[in-house]
Amino acid sequence: MKTTARKMISALFISPQLWAIAFMALAVSPAARAATVEAFGQELSIPKNGGSGTILARHYITPTQICGQSTCTATDLYAYPDGGDVRSTSAVITTNVSGISTRLLINGTAYGTQSLSVTFSQPIEVQLLSDGRTNLGGSLAGLSSLPQYYTLRARFAPVFSIYLKGTITPIDGTCSVPSQTVKLPKTLINRLDRIGATAGTQNFQIQVNNCPKGYNRVGYTLDPVGGVIANSPGVLPLAGGSTASGIKIRVENAQGTPATLGTSITVDGYNKAAGGSFAIPMQASFIRTDTVTTLGTVNGALNVFMDYR
Template structure:
């Protein structure tokens, strides 16, 4: 029997500093809720690029109208900052972004994945059944400045149920203190090479071969952040055959086989999911290693030998 080989696979781990944070506290009232989606204390690197989402949170329809589907009937972005000398704060703006009281940061709300602009009740409502997303973004200001907001209302978000006529008045507030940190973690790029494997060692869809261990190194994290997370993001087409499977890079020539990434215990990693670095101490900072495993995985009934290449990015998130 002729023995076929799968070619050498190279997986590049690329370090990029992208900032984000997750939080979801809310205080309810008899007529809806006052949501404060971001942490009370937020720490960010000073060199965050403009238009970067530095924090995000989600609110479900159940939280906003008490049902699985809501109708957004009135949406009003409110600027609490004097943009022009002599103007009063608390003015309506079209949106989607609203200037916050912390210089360098703006907010916006996404409904059905689209940044939401002003909506009056005389216009058709927007029906949504998936969570809305609230984003905090770095704007184009020259400096990101440490400071605090005053629990100001940034958005009216008035809803109705799909069948009811009562309006539910929800308000999205900004009540956060920002500390600017003079530095960020670094993630060195690396190439992880798997040894060639025999095609016959893959015996069916889901079978793996050529497993090896590697580490993601996260270096030089400065002190001062409240929490640090990392997020693994596939490079290329994100359609997966199963959890933890990376799409093939264009230079790959093999068919029916991809690369699978797992944690040190062998559980498939969840892409685009934040994982906290529990060993990070805000008083000391430090460097950290995340143990991982990688292997070939058969994804189709027939395997054509060739080269197998894939890549993922490591996105750092700060809070």
């Protein structure tokens, strides 16, 4: 009797819990360039008792809005604590709302007042952070007659001012997301016969538990450990312990469409008057990503960030 050796791969996909980390990603349309932008600009219901440094909200501003092109080069940044008149070199500055600070990131790095030579093609990010002071809520409008929090100079573009707008309402409590491990079945390598082929699908659910009442919206963001891979929707970078190559894990929604990574998604069913717990159906699969592969274990990790407003 002839025996045929079967070549297999295995995987471990880990989705760790993140606690009390909140942010929101507000959609910014690629409209014509403007000299000013208002970040947030609405009622913000956010957790009252976030730990110092916890991200509460995020707002994105595209290069097109800043310099009218897909790529800009920043030359100078000015940061104004409390939306006042005095500049600060600190990468994190206070807002005029007790308990809330802010920072501006270009290519993932936070800057205070300084001269720059930083080229960016991805949106810059303005964050609201919990800073350890008591969160009393209130308006982010600033203290001066021209209450910008940041002004940015970019090459071949007018000075760009960033204002923080919106009224913060503190809410007691956050949702919880339990940690889980998702194991994909061992799979024959010949089932992944070309780049983009998938196999070994495993269903799972993201549990969002005990959401309190009072938020206008609850969202979640799937954030792969190691960062989002450009032009590879839903695909996770290889995590520690991986021994295979040319094969990764792709996270998908229940219909098999690659999951949206790095963008806030609304938790369907959340009701401001009721709160509650929710299950988000997902699945994960092996995906071939290279012409050359080696057998082994494929590991990936995904953080689930909750955001509130």
